[in-house]
Amino acid sequence: MTDPTVLKLVSSNKCFQGLQNVYEHSSNELKCTMKFAAYLPKNDSQETLPVLIWLSGLTCTEQNFITKSGFQKYAQEYKIIVIAPDTSPRGCKIEGETEKWDFGEGAGFYVDSTEPKWARNYRMYSYVNNELHEVIRKNFTNGDDLRVSIFGHSMGGHGAMISFLKNPNKYKSVSAFSPISNPINCDWGKNAFTGYLGSNVENWSAYDSCCLVKQYNGPSVEILVDQGTEDNFLKSNQLNPDNLVKACEDTSSVRVNLRNQEGYDHSYYFITTFIGDHFEFHAKYLKN
Numbered sequence: 001m002t003d004p005t006v007l008k009l010v011s012s013n014k015c016f017q018g019l020q021n022v023y024e025h026s027s028n029e030l031k032c033t034m035k036f037a038a039y040l041p042k043n044d045s046q047e048t049l050p051v052l053i054w055l056s057g058l059t060c061t062e063q064n065f066i067t068k069s070g071f072q073k074y075a076q077e078y079k080i081i082v083i084a085p086d087t088s089p090r091g092c093k094i095e096g097e098t099e100k101w102d103f104g105e106g107a108g109f110y111v112d113s114t115e116p117k118w119a120r121n122y123r124m125y126s127y128v129n130n131e132l133h134e135v136i137r138k139n140f141t142n143g144d145d146l147r148v149s150i151f152g153h154s155m156g157g158h159g160a161m162i163s164f165l166k167n168p169n170k171y172k173s174v175s176a177f178s179p180i181s182n183p184i185n186c187d188w189g190k191n192a193f194t195g196y197l198g199s200n201v202e203n204w205s206a207y208d209s210c211c212l213v214k215q216y217n218g219p220s221v222e223i224l225v226d227q228g229t230e231d232n233f234l235k236s237n238q239l240n241p242d243n244l245v246k247a248c249e250d251t252s253s254v255r256v257n258l259r260n261q262e263g264y265d266h267s268y269y270f271i272t273t274f275i276g277d278h279f280e281f282h283a284k285y286l287k288n
């Protein structure tokens with residue numbers, strides 16, 4: 001086994017005084033080489049900075065968020081390290097892995113697969129919530145306790161929500177852009193969960209935010225969700241944010257602040273418009 005915390009620097013670009021870096025490392029969870037992006041704000045103090053993990057959507061790599069969202073301005077302003085991993089293992093030579101854009105490579109759905117064909121490599125849930133935390137602790141902090149929050153877009157917005165709801169002790173806050181809110185009830189989710197988790201739908205609820213809010217036992221939380229009203233994936237019932245709002249009505253400990261943003265679509269033009277609000281939201285929790 002190689003040490004996943006040993007990083008190779010792939011690229012480094014100065015951006016808003018800090019550095020936008022991309023690293024490569026050998027993942028034990030995914031059994032392949034993975035890339036992830038790390039924005040490191042300029043930090044003249046000795047203080048360990050808090051961390052925000054971004055999870056991207058279907059078809060993305062570690063590049064989409066860092067090249068399209070313009071988040072670096074806010075990461076430097078609030079002095080928050082931002083980590084953006086790839087969305088699946090790559091190059092595992094699994095038959096059919098690259099045939100579809102919404103399953104396999106680029107579409108790990110942030111679950112730990114149980115179906116034998118995928119179970120060895122497709123473990124994005126454990127990669128994000130365990131291995132990546134170890135990598136961050138060893139490389140980007142002074143050994144201090146981690147202060148980490150999590151957010152994401154679409155498949156990654158849902159990945160952020162389930163990561164938080166299953167690990168309230170690991171994260172300070174959570175937010176999402178256009179999340180696939182109820183995957184067990186939409187075509188993308190049904191297809192991916194059948195492939196990764198098998199056809200027994202009872203096994204799917206462990207990775208569905210609408211089911212998880214009902215079992216949530218952490219401290220009271222508010223999830224910030226931004227959703228564009230002109231989002232084609234909203235119109236084709238892949239996202240279903242109202243199901244999440246409804247699921248939260250039955251619990252007192254999870255509240256969703258769903259902001260329907262008039263005229264915006266599913267793209268990074270939407271994300272870049274509201275990314276500053278999400279940094280302001282997370283900074284409140286990370287700095288306390």
Ligand SMILES: N[C@@H](CCC(=O)N[C@@H](CSC=O)C(=O)NCC(=O)O)C(=O)O
Nearest residue numbers: 057058059060064101153154155156268
């Ligand atoms: N190829 C697809 C569209 C794929 C797409 O829109 N992906 C979104 C995330 S969708 C949910 O997870 C995305 O973030 N794309 C990357 C980008 O840079 O925009 C199609 O043709 O419909």
